[in-house]
Amino acid sequence: xxxxxxxxxxxxxxxxxxxxxxxxxxxxxxxxxxxxxxxxxxxxxxxxxxxxxxxxxxxxxxxxxxxxxxxxxxxxxxxxxxxxxxxxxxxxxxxxxxxxxxxxxxxxxxxxxxxxxxxxxxxxxxxxxxxxxxxxxxxxxxxxxxxxxxxxxxxxxx
Numbered sequence: 001x002x003x004x005x006x007x008x009x010x011x012x013x014x015x016x017x018x019x020x021x022x023x024x025x026x027x028x029x030x031x032x033x034x035x036x037x038x039x040x041x042x043x044x045x046x047x048x049x050x051x052x053x054x055x056x057x058x059x060x061x062x063x064x065x066x067x068x069x070x071x072x073x074x075x076x077x078x079x080x081x082x083x084x085x086x087x088x089x090x091x092x093x094x095x096x097x098x099x100x101x102x103x104x105x106x107x108x109x110x111x112x113x114x115x116x117x118x119x120x121x122x123x124x125x126x127x128x129x130x131x132x133x134x135x136x137x138x139x140x141x142x143x144x145x146x147x148x149x150x151x152x153x154x155x156x157x158x
Contacts, residue, residue: 027079029130029152032072033065042150050134050147060153067093067124070117071154075130080112083133083146093122100127128154 028039040061046053065071073086086104091097104114116128134149 027076030074031128031154033063033069038063040152042152044151046134046149048135048149050136050149060155062155062157065125065156067122068118070115071125071128073114073116073128073130075112079132081108083107085131086114086116087129087131088116088125089127090118090123090125092120125156127156
């Protein structure tokens with residue numbers, strides 16, 4: 001675990017710059033459902049040190065996703081070359097609201113795609129979010145955790 005954190009920090013340190021988030025082109029993430037693709041800008045985007053952040057709630061995209069339907073997530077290389085994760089929120093077939101849960105976590109340079117699948121029969125996804133780690137760690141419940149640098153969101157509509 002310590003080796004991974006050191007590697008993550010070194011990789012992210014090499015990516016740092018003095019440019020503000022607004023000056024750097026912001027990567028986009030694709031969400032695909034049953035062959036239909038939508039592209040999202042980040043709704044949160046910070047510099048690698050997570051000191052200068054911008055929020056754009058209008059960047060959260062909406063799309064109809066039927067129950068039991070997976071969402072394919074595709075990230076660009078500049079996201080895949082850093083630690084990133086996929087977080088979902090859903091309701092069960094009985095209508096019970098579930099708390100957000102991380103369903104995929106990837107190290108730098110590993111994956112560029114992930115399929116977010118509803119965990120239970122009849123479950124309805126509500127949100128699918130991609131989170132890119134920044135170069136800052138905080139003490140979490142189970143040890144050091146990376147602070148989110150950028151986030152992209154698909155909001156599911158009926």
